[in-house]
Amino acid sequence: MKYAVDFDSTLAVYHPGDFHKYGPLILGEPIEPMVRQVKAWLRQGIEVVIFTARDPISWALISKWTEEHIGTRLMVTNVKTWDIDAFYDDKTFHVIPNTGEIVDTDLYLQYKAFWLEKGN
Numbered sequence: 001m002k003y004a005v006d007f008d009s010t011l012a013v014y015h016p017g018d019f020h021k022y023g024p025l026i027l028g029e030p031i032e033p034m035v036r037q038v039k040a041w042l043r044q045g046i047e048v049v050i051f052t053a054r055d056p057i058s059w060a061l062i063s064k065w066t067e068e069h070i071g072t073r074l075m076v077t078n079v080k081t082w083d084i085d086a087f088y089d090d091k092t093f094h095v096i097p098n099t100g101e102i103v104d105t106d107l108y109l110q111y112k113a114f115w116l117e118k119g120n
């Protein structure tokens, strides 16, 4: 099994506008429940990669961040590959395969409204 975990707002604290305020090289503090979850997956033998929209200039720093907070350097990528079994991301919503049906549409719409209000 292989899981892809988003970085900003999923594994590390990020607020809308932080990128413009602090630039690409400042990384947020760990979000402990997600850090614990990733550690548990690794103990179970699940491969975990960091999936991020950040510019590759910050990938080495993110990998170092995972060493500091998770205990191992995780691979960082922005490529969605066939062998990834699941994605964990604050902006992702599940679509039932081959139906176009979004799971929990109300939550999805609330989320979209939140981001639009923040100007993202």
Ligand SMILES: [Mg+2]
Binding pocket: 006, 007, 008, 009, 010, 089, 090, 091
């Ligand atoms: Mg995110």
